Amino acid sequence: xxxxxxxxxxxxxxxxxxxxxxxxxxxxxxxxxxxxxxxxxxxxxxxxxxxxxxxxxxxxxxxxxxxxxxxxxxxxxxxxxxxxxxxxxxxxxxxxxxxxxxxxxxxxxxxxxxxxxxxxxxxxxxxxxxxxxxxxxxxxxxxxxxxxxxxxxxxxxxxxxxxxxxxxxxxxxxxxxxxxxxxxxxxxxxxxxxxxxxxxxxxxxxxxxxxxxxxxxxxxxxxxxxxxxxxxxxxxxxxxxxxxxxxxxxxxxxxxxxxxxxxxxxxxxxxxxxxxxxxxxxxxxxxxxxxxxxxxx
Numbered sequence: 001x002x003x004x005x006x007x008x009x010x011x012x013x014x015x016x017x018x019x020x021x022x023x024x025x026x027x028x029x030x031x032x033x034x035x036x037x038x039x040x041x042x043x044x045x046x047x048x049x050x051x052x053x054x055x056x057x058x059x060x061x062x063x064x065x066x067x068x069x070x071x072x073x074x075x076x077x078x079x080x081x082x083x084x085x086x087x088x089x090x091x092x093x094x095x096x097x098x099x100x101x102x103x104x105x106x107x108x109x110x111x112x113x114x115x116x117x118x119x120x121x122x123x124x125x126x127x128x129x130x131x132x133x134x135x136x137x138x139x140x141x142x143x144x145x146x147x148x149x150x151x152x153x154x155x156x157x158x159x160x161x162x163x164x165x166x167x168x169x170x171x172x173x174x175x176x177x178x179x180x181x182x183x184x185x186x187x188x189x190x191x192x193x194x195x196x197x198x199x200x201x202x203x204x205x206x207x208x209x210x211x212x213x214x215x216x217x218x219x220x221x222x223x224x225x226x227x228x229x230x231x232x233x234x235x236x237x238x239x240x241x242x243x244x245x246x247x248x249x250x251x252x253x254x255x256x257x258x259x260x261x262x263x264x265x266x267x268x269x270x271x272x273x274x275x276x277x278x279x280x281x282x283x284x285x286x287x288x289x290x291x292x293x294x295x296x297x
Contacts, residue, residue, distance in 0.1 A: 038095070038107060041102075044092070044105040047107075048070075048072070048106075048132065052116070052125075055074075056074060056075045057072050057073060057074050057116065057125075058073070058075050059132070060073065062126075062160075064157045064160040066153070066157070067140070067144075067153075067157040069126060069129060069131075069158070069161040070126075070133070071124060071125060071127070071164075071165060072112060072115070072124065073165070073168070074122075077169060079169065079170040080122040081172050082121065082122065082172070082173045082174070082197070083171035083173070083174055084118065084121060084122065084123045084174075084175040084176075085124050085126055085174060086111040086112070086115040086123065086124070086126065086177045087111060087126050087128070087158065087176065087178045087186045087189075088106060088109060088110075088112065088128050088131065088182050089111060089128075089180030089182050090104065090128070090149055090180060091104040091106035091109075091145065092107055093145045093146060100142050101142075102135060103131075103134075103135050104145035105127075109127075110180070110278060110282065111125060111178075111182055111202075112125045114177065114179060114285050115177075117282055117289075118285070118289055119286040119289055122171070126158065126161055126162065126165065128149075128154070128181075128182065128185065129154050129158070130144050130145055131145075143222065147218070147219075148220070148222035148223055149181060149223060150181070150184045150188065150220065151223055154185065155185065155189055155192070158185055159189050159193065172195065173197045174195050174196045174197065175198040175199075175200065176189065176190050176196055176198070176200070178200075178201045179202045180202075180204065180248075180249065180277070183203070183205055183206055183240075184204065184206060184208055184225075184226050186200075187199060187206055187229075188229070190232075190236055191226070191233050191236075192232070196236055197236070197237060198236070198237045198239070199233065199236050199239075200238070200240075200241070201240045201241065201254075203241070203242055203246055203249045203277050203278075204240060204242075204249065206240065206254060207225065207226065207227040207253060207256060208220050208226075209225050210227070210253055211253060214253065226257070227260060230257075230260045230261055233261075234262075234265055238267035239267070239270065239292055240254050240258065240269045241272060241281075241288065242254040242269065242270070242272070242275075243271070243272055243275030243279075243281075244273040244274060245273075245275060245276040246277045249277060251271045254271075255269050
């Protein structure tokens with residue numbers, strides 16, 4: 001089912017894709033019929049709540065502009081100078097190649113699991129707009145998890161939610177960690193702020209235009225592209241991690257983003273052999289986190 005998971009996380013189908021992968025779509029349907037099916041919206045939210053509760057974290061809805069963003073954080077907040085905020089990927093954007101999800105809440109919140117696995121230092125988690133809420137009741141358009149997933153509205157709302165978390169922790173300095181599509185959002189937000197000391201991405205979609213070109217997808221109309229704003233990230237320490245076996249966000253895509261910077265300021269890209277888009281980031285995150293902080297491989 002790995003191919004199915006790759007489809008859900010950030011895929012944007014085209015008419016050509018529908019025709020050429022008709023057999024593949026049928027295969028997905030057969031596989032889904034043989035398994036228990038996708039978890040419900042409530043089940044996905046409960047799963048995140050359960051993960052958080054196991055580490056004595058809780059969820060809190062942050063109301064910003066037109067969106068409600070779900071944040072998870074420790075039950076006991078202690079003042080801290082530095083805070084790391086993890087931003088979720090695109091979630092369950094599509095049910096199949098031809099069917100948009102009604103609720104983009106992730107079935108596997110990788111960024112949340114990364115936040116919970118951080119071995120030391122203050123951390124919090126931030127979902128994307130329209131995740132973890134009733135999208136219909138909230139009048140949340142599906143464009144915000146499809147074509148406009150990286151729009152100025154999304155970036156502005158995320159920026160405001162980050163500011164709210166910063167105040168709750170009493171922090172002065174931020175590290176933003178973005179997983180998959182959350183990497184694009186993290187990069188776009190980091191380019192707006194002056195308190196982001198580090199930008200870390202994990203399988204991050206740092207150049208959505210190149211990404212849709214690689215996979216022959218429809219353009220993400222209404223979305224911003226971090227690759228167009230690299231000048232705003234100059235001076236921000238960056239570390240971009242990508243799996244050597246990732247066929248969704250390939251090492252070449254991440255390296256091409258880094259190559260947009262002057263050679264003397266080029267962000268560090270770490271290709272982790274054996275890892276793909278999902279495996280094995282969470283399991284190895286404590287070691288990866290310590291290596292990043294020690295500036296070693």
